[in-house]
Amino acid sequence: MTDRNRTIVVGVDGSAASVTAVSWAARLASSRRLGLDIVHGLQIAALGYGEGMAGIDVLIDAVRQEGDRVVAVSRKVATSIDEDLVVTTETLTGTPAPLLIERSRRARMVVVGATGSGGFAGMLLGTTPATLVSHAHSPVAVIRGRHGAAHVPESGPVVVGLDGSPASEAANAAAFEEASARGVPLVAVHAWTDVTYEDFYGTVRLIPQWESMADDEERLLAQRLAGWQEKYPDVEIRRVLRRDRPRLALLEAAEKAQLVVVGSRGRGGFAGMLLGSTGQALVQHAGCPVLVVRPEAPAAD
Secondary structure, X not given: OOOOOOEEXXXXXXXXXXHHHHHHHHHHHHHHOOEEEEEEEEOOHHHXXXXXXXXXXXXXXXXXXXXXXXXXXXXXXXXXXXXXXXXXXXXXXXXXXXXXXXXXXXXXXXXXXXXXXXXXXXXXXXXXXHHHHHHXXXXXXXXXXXXXXXXXXXXXXXXXXXXXXXXXXXXXXXXXXXXXXXXXXXXXXXXXXXXXXXEOOEEEEEOOOHXXXXXXXXXXXXXXXXXXXXXXXXXXXXXXXXXXXXXXXXXXXXOOOOEEEEEOOOOOOOOOOXXXXXXXXXXXXXXXXXXXXXXXXXXXX
């Protein structure tokens, strides 16, 4: 992961999942000696159209006061983990996703809860996850737990899903960095499934030579890991090859992991689907935090 900034940004909305996200982000910032920026979005644009009307100004003031309370509680949570942690706070007016995307331009990572009361964490339901994880300029961590948001695992390996795509390569780099920093093994999962061909008359399933395909996929995985093994000799690597849907293999591996890392869109994804189906499944259902990584954008001339 490129050392683009010394700050982790965490979006908060006052929900239990938001508090969990702050705790996770604060521990990470403390262990990496990074700063923590707590950001809360005040969604009062619609109320603004009635500004000056009876009762509207009072409601806007109440929303602002609640925002200040949410940020103050979040700061207290963060400093309870490390009183020396450098914490900044922002209470901004605007829709959560665009605010966090803008902050991601100069962030090491953006962190949000998996569920919430309708602010940053709550937006990660339905189709909105693609907005942040697909368009953020930094990796995005969605904090999930084994049996609810409060039960976030702190032990187990780091899991990475690899398929040879540029997004997968970026995920590979981030996963090795995370495994090394945490002092845990890295489980490299490479899964593939059978191929279908659709024509006018329906779907035809192609039956390739599975033994030959397995050999090819094993060589692909070895190639993707080779250089990283040399760069991170301290990381124990466990290889998992599965003839299965990637999302199922990764969801299973996530049940024993403390973090799963995946690219924003993998090999075989459609150009318009900036968050692939595997990433969507993990963000919605994984039993541990999910780190979604996009490839580095090419430098401008």
